[in-house]
Amino acid sequence: MRSEFVQTRAPTADCRRNATSPRTVTSRPHNCCSLQTKTRKTSRTSRLTRSGAEMQIPIRPPPGALSHSFPTCKCIDVVRYLFAAINYKGKTLSLCQVTCHHLYQLALPLNKPTAQLRWEEEGVDFGERWVCIYRLPYEVTTSTRLQTLQYRIVHRYFPTRRFLYSRKVIDDPFCDDCGLVDSLYHYFFECHEVHSFWNDLIVKVNVKLPRQRQIKLTRVGVLLGFPRKLPVVNLLMLVAKQFLASQKYRQGAVTYEIFYPNIVKMFSIEKEIARKNGKTDKFMKKWKPFISADGMLDL
Numbered sequence: 443m444r445s446e447f448v449q450t451r452a453p454t455a456d457c458r459r460n461a462t463s464p465r466t467v468t469s470r471p472h473n474c475c476s477l478q479t480k481t482r483k484t485s486r487t488s489r490l491t492r493s494g495a496e497m498q499i500p501i502r503p504p505p506g507a508l509s510h511s512f513p514t515c516k517c518i519d520v521v522r523y524l525f526a527a528i529n530y531k532g533k534t535l536s537l538c539q540v541t542c543h544h545l546y547q548l549a550l551p552l553n554k555p556t557a558q559l560r561w562e563e564e565g566v567d568f569g570e571r572w573v574c575i576y577r578l579p580y581e582v583t584t585s586t587r588l589q590t591l592q593y594r595i596v597h598r599y600f601p602t603r604r605f606l607y608s609r610k611v612i613d614d615p616f617c618d619d620c621g622l623v624d625s626l627y628h629y630f631f632e633c634h635e636v637h638s639f640w641n642d643l644i645v646k647v648n649v650k651l652p653r654q655r656q657i658k659l660t661r662v663g664v665l666l667g668f669p670r671k672l673p674v675v676n677l678l679m680l681v682a683k684q685f686l687a688s689q690k691y692r693q694g695a696v697t698y699e700i701f702y703p704n705i706v707k708m709f710s711i712e713k714e715i716a717r718k719n720g721k722t723d724k725f726m727k728k729w730k731p732f733i734s735a736d737g738m739l740d741l
Contacts, residue, residue: 528540528544528548530544530547530548555597557596557597557598557599558572560598561598561666566662566666568666568669571669574669575596575666575667575669576596578592578666578667578669578676579591579592579593579667579676579680581673582673582674582676582677582680583677583680584715585680585708587684588677588680588681588684591680591683591684591687592667592680592683595626595630595665595666595683596666598626600626600629600687602624602625602626602628602629603615603616603617603618603623603624603629604623604624604625604626605626617629617633618693619633619634619635620633620634626665627661627665629686629690630661630664630665630683630686631661631664631665632661635695635696636686636696639682639686639696639697639698639701640659640664640682641659642697642698643678643682643698643701644657644659646698646741647675647678647741650731650732650740650741651672651675651731655671655672655675655731657671657675663679664679664683667679667680672731673728674728674729674731674732677708678705681704681705681708682701682704684704685700685701685704702741705739705741706739709729709732709739712725712728712729713725
């Protein structure tokens, strides 16, 4: 009876070696399968060896890629290249210290974000303090809801009526309360009801602050925050902007009396988190201007 399997070629030593170590790069042809079967495959060679794809793995990176990714490295030999270094922001880093972040920064041009360019076109330029503006919501609170809100405002992606109208979501860009174009400035500052709310809040806050720590009400400060002021002040600004967004969405009234429970809630949440983490002293230091002698919120 004829055998089901037909052995066409005995496996060589190189094939067995390649099967156990698929990463080995060899220049031998990879069609030396040990067995050819009719119904099932019994070859011990790796998939890369059978398909010939192993030949596509380079022994060393292309010279052009090395010289482009690392401008200060002039050698292309792999052995010499491992001992090279790059110049990153005035610091010399050996390649064993280089991370993906370093490669990304070297490969891409350092362009300003589009939103930052638009702010600067409107006369808002913080210079080197733009980094503080981006970090501000993440330094003053751990609430992802507040962080997301500020991120959308800074990057000018908050859904005002003008924003929605430009994307053909609604029929007109005008404010429901005063009839003016509902831009980012108008939504959070210039609308008459919102402006009255900010005046009441700033008066309450400045009464509790020393003179050098008091804040001046401006539309840029309301939208982007006050990097040089107390963290608790910027936290209150974030809570107030979240309150405005919620009330406008519900078409509710915007007053300090309605807003005050939101401050109490944030105060209680941070106090409880600080108690569980053993950071009560840090919490008291943060909220010190607005804490009474008995440890209660006084604002």
